[in-house]
Amino acid sequence: GESVGLHLPTLSVQEGDNSIINCAYSNSASDYFIWYKQESGKGPQFIIDIRSNMDKRQGQRVTVLLNKTVKHLSLQIAATQPGDSAVYFCAEKERGGSNYKLTFGKGTLLTVNP
Protein backbone atom coordinates (compact mmCIF):
# COMPACT_ATOMS: atom_id res chain seq x y z
CA GLY A 1 0.00 0.00 0.00
CA GLU A 2 0.98 3.63 -0.15
CA SER A 3 3.19 4.81 2.64
CA VAL A 4 5.37 7.57 3.91
CA GLY A 5 9.09 6.87 4.00
CA LEU A 6 12.44 8.50 4.47
CA HIS A 7 15.54 8.63 2.26
CA LEU A 8 18.19 8.61 4.99
CA PRO A 9 17.94 6.61 8.16
CA THR A 10 20.79 8.51 9.89
CA LEU A 11 22.26 11.99 9.68
CA SER A 12 25.28 13.27 11.55
CA VAL A 13 26.09 16.99 11.60
CA GLN A 14 28.38 19.36 13.43
CA GLU A 15 26.95 21.77 15.94
CA GLY A 16 26.11 25.03 14.24
CA ASP A 17 25.61 23.50 10.82
CA ASN A 18 22.25 23.36 9.08
CA SER A 19 20.47 19.99 8.88
CA ILE A 20 18.17 18.77 6.16
CA ILE A 21 15.99 15.73 6.77
CA ASN A 22 14.07 14.32 3.83
CA CYS A 23 10.85 12.41 3.47
CA ALA A 24 9.28 10.84 0.39
CA TYR A 25 5.60 10.06 0.29
CA SER A 26 3.68 8.11 -2.29
CA ASN A 27 0.07 8.86 -1.41
CA SER A 28 -0.97 11.64 -3.76
CA ALA A 29 -4.16 12.03 -1.74
CA SER A 30 -2.23 13.34 1.26
CA ASP A 31 -2.89 16.99 1.90
CA TYR A 32 -1.44 17.60 5.32
CA PHE A 33 2.01 16.80 6.66
CA ILE A 34 3.61 17.01 10.05
CA TRP A 35 7.14 16.71 11.35
CA TYR A 36 7.68 15.20 14.76
CA LYS A 37 10.77 15.00 16.92
CA GLN A 38 11.22 12.03 19.21
CA GLU A 39 13.94 12.08 21.81
CA SER A 40 15.15 8.89 23.36
CA GLY A 41 12.58 7.46 25.76
CA LYS A 42 9.98 10.08 24.98
CA GLY A 43 6.91 10.44 22.84
CA PRO A 44 6.83 12.33 19.55
CA GLN A 45 6.76 16.08 19.83
CA PHE A 46 5.11 18.26 17.19
CA ILE A 47 7.59 20.49 15.37
CA ILE A 48 5.86 22.00 12.36
CA ASP A 49 3.15 21.20 9.87
CA ILE A 50 2.26 22.17 6.34
CA ARG A 51 -0.81 21.85 4.14
CA SER A 52 -0.62 20.84 0.52
CA ASN A 53 -1.66 24.29 -0.68
CA MET A 54 1.67 25.60 0.58
CA ASP A 55 5.25 25.04 -0.58
CA LYS A 56 7.09 26.35 2.43
CA ARG A 57 6.47 27.12 6.05
CA GLN A 58 8.85 28.51 8.62
CA GLY A 59 9.03 28.17 12.34
CA GLN A 60 11.64 28.95 14.91
CA ARG A 61 14.90 27.63 13.39
CA VAL A 62 12.92 25.14 11.31
CA THR A 63 11.57 25.26 7.79
CA VAL A 64 9.45 22.67 6.04
CA LEU A 65 9.44 22.46 2.26
CA LEU A 66 6.85 20.56 0.26
CA ASN A 67 7.34 19.56 -3.36
CA LYS A 68 4.11 17.99 -4.52
CA THR A 69 5.44 17.33 -8.00
CA VAL A 70 7.91 14.76 -6.74
CA LYS A 71 6.06 14.00 -3.52
CA HIS A 72 8.91 15.12 -1.33
CA LEU A 73 8.97 16.78 2.06
CA SER A 74 11.98 18.16 3.88
CA LEU A 75 12.74 19.60 7.28
CA GLN A 76 15.52 22.12 7.57
CA ILE A 77 17.00 22.92 10.95
CA ALA A 78 19.17 26.02 11.13
CA ALA A 79 22.20 26.22 13.41
CA THR A 80 21.72 22.70 14.69
CA GLN A 81 22.30 22.26 18.40
CA PRO A 82 23.07 19.17 20.50
CA GLY A 83 19.54 19.34 21.85
CA ASP A 84 18.27 18.71 18.34
CA SER A 85 19.65 15.16 18.46
CA ALA A 86 16.64 12.90 18.09
CA VAL A 87 14.68 10.80 15.63
CA TYR A 88 12.61 12.87 13.25
CA PHE A 89 9.43 11.50 11.70
CA CYS A 90 7.27 12.85 8.95
CA ALA A 91 3.60 11.97 9.11
CA GLU A 92 0.69 12.51 6.77
CA LYS A 93 -3.05 12.75 6.73
CA GLU A 94 -5.09 11.86 3.70
CA ARG A 95 -7.45 14.30 2.04
CA GLY A 96 -11.02 13.29 2.60
CA GLY A 97 -9.98 10.58 4.95
CA SER A 98 -10.02 10.47 8.67
CA ASN A 99 -8.41 13.65 9.86
CA TYR A 100 -7.10 12.01 12.97
CA LYS A 101 -5.31 9.02 11.51
CA LEU A 102 -1.64 9.76 11.07
CA THR A 103 0.64 7.64 8.90
CA PHE A 104 4.24 7.87 10.03
CA GLY A 105 7.45 7.24 8.17
CA LYS A 106 10.25 5.19 9.71
CA GLY A 107 12.24 8.12 10.99
CA THR A 108 15.71 9.64 10.60
CA LEU A 109 18.16 9.67 13.48
CA LEU A 110 19.87 13.05 13.71
CA THR A 111 23.10 13.17 15.69
CA VAL A 112 24.67 16.53 16.44
CA ASN A 113 28.37 16.45 17.21
CA PRO A 114 29.70 19.18 19.50
Place this chain on the structure above:
Amino acid sequence: NAGVMQNPRHLVRRRGQEARLRCSPMKGHSHVYWYRQLPEEGLKFMVYLQKENIIDESGMPKERFSAEFPKEGPSILRIQQVVRGDSAAYFCASSPAGNEQFFGPGTRLTVL
Protein backbone atom coordinates in the same frame (compact mmCIF):
# COMPACT_ATOMS: atom_id res chain seq x y z
CA ASN B 1 -1.09 22.06 32.51
CA ALA B 2 0.16 18.51 32.78
CA GLY B 3 0.79 16.70 29.53
CA VAL B 4 -0.47 13.31 28.47
CA MET B 5 0.42 10.77 31.11
CA GLN B 6 0.98 7.09 30.58
CA ASN B 7 1.68 4.35 33.05
CA PRO B 8 3.45 2.22 33.58
CA ARG B 9 6.44 3.50 31.63
CA HIS B 10 7.90 0.02 31.43
CA LEU B 11 6.00 -3.23 31.64
CA VAL B 12 7.38 -6.75 31.53
CA ARG B 13 5.08 -9.67 30.97
CA ARG B 14 5.53 -13.36 30.30
CA ARG B 15 3.87 -14.97 27.32
CA GLY B 16 0.22 -15.63 28.01
CA GLN B 17 -0.20 -12.91 30.62
CA GLU B 18 -2.30 -9.80 30.26
CA ALA B 19 -0.97 -6.28 29.78
CA ARG B 20 -2.90 -3.17 30.77
CA LEU B 21 -1.65 0.18 29.59
CA ARG B 22 -3.13 3.40 30.92
CA CYS B 23 -3.37 6.83 29.40
CA SER B 24 -4.60 10.01 31.02
CA PRO B 25 -5.19 12.69 28.40
CA MET B 26 -4.39 16.32 28.84
CA LYS B 27 -6.94 18.31 30.78
CA GLY B 28 -9.84 19.28 28.57
CA HIS B 29 -9.02 16.68 25.90
CA SER B 30 -11.77 14.20 25.13
CA HIS B 31 -10.12 12.47 22.17
CA VAL B 32 -7.57 9.71 22.70
CA TYR B 33 -5.47 7.79 20.19
CA TRP B 34 -3.25 4.76 20.64
CA TYR B 35 -0.23 3.97 18.49
CA ARG B 36 2.27 1.13 18.48
CA GLN B 37 5.92 1.57 17.63
CA LEU B 38 8.13 -1.37 16.84
CA PRO B 39 11.93 -0.93 17.14
CA GLU B 40 13.31 1.37 14.43
CA GLU B 41 9.84 1.81 12.95
CA GLY B 42 7.41 4.68 12.78
CA LEU B 43 4.27 4.78 14.85
CA LYS B 44 1.28 2.79 13.61
CA PHE B 45 -2.23 3.94 14.37
CA MET B 46 -4.26 1.47 16.42
CA VAL B 47 -7.44 3.01 17.76
CA TYR B 48 -9.23 6.32 18.27
CA LEU B 49 -11.63 6.83 21.15
CA GLN B 50 -13.78 9.55 22.57
CA LYS B 51 -15.35 9.33 25.97
CA GLU B 52 -17.17 6.00 26.21
CA ASN B 53 -17.00 5.45 22.44
CA ILE B 54 -14.64 3.71 20.06
CA ILE B 55 -14.56 5.81 16.91
CA ASP B 56 -12.07 3.87 14.81
CA GLU B 57 -10.30 0.65 15.72
CA SER B 58 -9.17 -0.21 12.22
CA GLY B 59 -5.51 -0.38 13.23
CA MET B 60 -5.99 -2.68 16.16
CA PRO B 61 -5.64 -6.47 15.86
CA LYS B 62 -9.03 -8.15 16.01
CA GLU B 63 -8.00 -10.65 18.65
CA ARG B 64 -6.49 -10.14 22.09
CA PHE B 65 -6.46 -6.33 21.87
CA SER B 66 -9.14 -4.05 23.26
CA ALA B 67 -9.37 -0.41 24.26
CA GLU B 68 -11.72 1.67 26.30
CA PHE B 69 -12.07 5.25 27.44
CA PRO B 70 -14.62 5.31 30.25
CA LYS B 71 -16.55 8.33 31.40
CA GLU B 72 -14.35 8.52 34.45
CA GLY B 73 -10.69 7.56 34.56
CA PRO B 74 -7.96 6.93 32.04
CA SER B 75 -8.10 5.20 28.71
CA ILE B 76 -6.99 1.57 28.89
CA LEU B 77 -5.33 -0.49 26.18
CA ARG B 78 -5.59 -4.13 27.11
CA ILE B 79 -3.63 -6.95 25.54
CA GLN B 80 -4.64 -10.44 26.51
CA GLN B 81 -2.43 -13.51 26.26
CA VAL B 82 0.59 -11.51 25.18
CA VAL B 83 3.08 -12.93 22.73
CA ARG B 84 6.67 -11.88 22.02
CA GLY B 85 5.53 -10.00 18.93
CA ASP B 86 3.55 -7.64 21.16
CA SER B 87 6.81 -6.23 22.51
CA ALA B 88 6.83 -2.59 21.44
CA ALA B 89 6.39 0.95 22.65
CA TYR B 90 2.75 1.95 22.93
CA PHE B 91 2.01 5.65 22.69
CA CYS B 92 -1.12 7.47 23.59
CA ALA B 93 -2.02 10.88 22.22
CA SER B 94 -4.87 13.22 23.04
CA SER B 95 -6.49 16.17 21.38
CA PRO B 96 -9.26 18.59 22.31
CA ALA B 97 -11.29 18.09 19.16
CA GLY B 98 -9.76 15.73 16.64
CA ASN B 99 -6.99 18.08 15.62
CA GLU B 100 -3.40 18.40 16.80
CA GLN B 101 -2.38 15.41 18.83
CA PHE B 102 -0.18 15.62 21.91
CA PHE B 103 1.74 12.47 22.70
CA GLY B 104 2.53 10.86 26.00
CA PRO B 105 5.92 9.37 26.91
CA GLY B 106 4.84 5.85 26.00
CA THR B 107 4.78 2.47 27.69
CA ARG B 108 7.50 0.06 26.71
CA LEU B 109 6.14 -3.46 26.82
CA THR B 110 8.54 -6.37 26.91
CA VAL B 111 7.20 -9.88 26.59
CA LEU B 112 9.53 -12.58 27.83
